Amino acid sequence: MDKHELGFCGPGLMGAPMIRHLLRAGHAVRVWNRSPQKAEALVADGAQVAATPRELARAAEVVLLCVADAAAVESVVFGEEGLLAGGTGEGVRVRCIVDHSSIPPDATRRLAERAAALGVGWVDAPVSGGVAGAQNGTLAIMAGGAATDVEAVSPILAAYASRITHMGGAGAGQTTKLCNQAIVTATVAAIAEAVSLARRSGIDAAKLPEALAGGWADSTLLRTFVPRMTQDGLEPIGALKTFQKDVDTIAAAAMQTGTPMPVAGTVQQLLRLAAAMGLAQADFSGFVDVLQTPRTGEA
Template identity: 90%
Template sequence: MDEQVLGFCGPGLMGAPMIRHLLRAGHAVRVWNRTPAKAEALIADGAQVAATPNGLARETDVVLLCVADAAAVEQVVFGEHGLLAGAPGESVRVRRIVDHSSIPPDATRRLAERAAAFGVGWVDAPVSGGVAGAQSGSLAIMAGGAATDFAAVTPILAAYAARVTHMGGVGAGQTTKLCNQAIVTATVAAIAEAVSLARRSGIDAAKLPEALAGGWADSTLLRTFVPRMTQDGLEPIGALKTFQKDVDTIAAAAAQTGTPMPVSGTVQQLLRLGAAMGLAQADFSGFIDVLQTPRTGEA
């Protein structure tokens, strides 16, 4: 079978290292980004740049997306000059779209149904592992879509993922990512509470990972976020507004399915408070800044 030509829309903090892994694995990759400089930065690594998503769709077999939200996905795929701009039946080469963005499951199903009218399969494949996982090629991918589409793209995803799991039909990957984010956001909020308690009790919060190593509270998140909450000058790994978007989507899915999620509801209110405090652009560890408001009588 001839090597498939890949397209990638969205070479940002996550997308750029994923593209570099694809190139190192020997794939031919064409890239597009709304900000051309982000795509052009990958030319030195061997990528080719497309002027529009539609131009990319006419030159590639599989297109991977890693963009901000459902509106961005819809614009890249169906907007003016989008991958599938025009009427169904118009000629494009792309046969499958893999969406690494984190968007609502119901939006995913609607987009996949529209793509099917063009004869294009859809795999929703949100990722977990953050920028570090993208850089190391150790992402976890939870995927939804037809089994044939999933099987066709799995070897591609292996370039930057340590684990790729098929969770069911279209939308199942996005639902699994919501489960992931419910656990992650609640855990990071709990870590911030623990750091705050340690500080106000007069102990060195930075030593929590050492003290709790090997116990039930030990985790990758604990080892990642305690340093980020107790040290200055670390490179951001994401913005609180992203967590807020995800938790708002969790709340919507909970309402649609009648699922009680009181912990996620509390995290949602904490993130809304952070946004009201001007912390929407703060690092994921910004939960600690929300909790570190002065006590009564403190300066």
């Protein structure tokens, strides 16, 4: 595989292990983060720290993003000292931006059009597989953008992805991620209901993955989340506010396309209830805590 000089914005729970895989693959990676300490933590792995996104644009032809939301993506790319702030003047090398963030498809299309006007390609490349997938280099990437751009960056993304699927033009990757999140959030909510039912029925909920192994209810999500819902002290793998952001985006896309999504609508209300209960920062498994309201007669 050819070695590249890359930029990466957003070394968080997902981004940091992705950057480490790029470094192990032999790429030179400059890293920027709004909180500098997260970028500096990767220096020991071989990364270089950039002071601004604009600095990355001057050093790398491909810059990858993994940030919180559409506002953060727009700020990193077009804000003050952003990758494309002031256009692509002398000294700017970036020719393609790969966005691993999960943002609305229509926002992606607008950003991609602005970048294209400056001669910069855009690949929306949201991922699935969670922190474990990022750490193991087995993420699934659903990509949108020009076929030539997706083909060009795929060897780079292969450092941390086991599957890269080109789904169509700009925004198609984000739409596919919404489909993914509709399935994931509904399934995790259903697992929380099953754990709650098991507990209230007097059986050991922790044994559900063993009891259901090999059956139709068996899944990676079941094996991942039942332990997280029945054990204490496990390292968080994401916050419920992230699920809420995704499900709100699903609801907006459903409205725009006239798609009935009653299950996603119920999950959206469950997540809003979680936020009202002060659980926005709780782990993804916090669905089960929303369901732990005392029964009549309980203290």
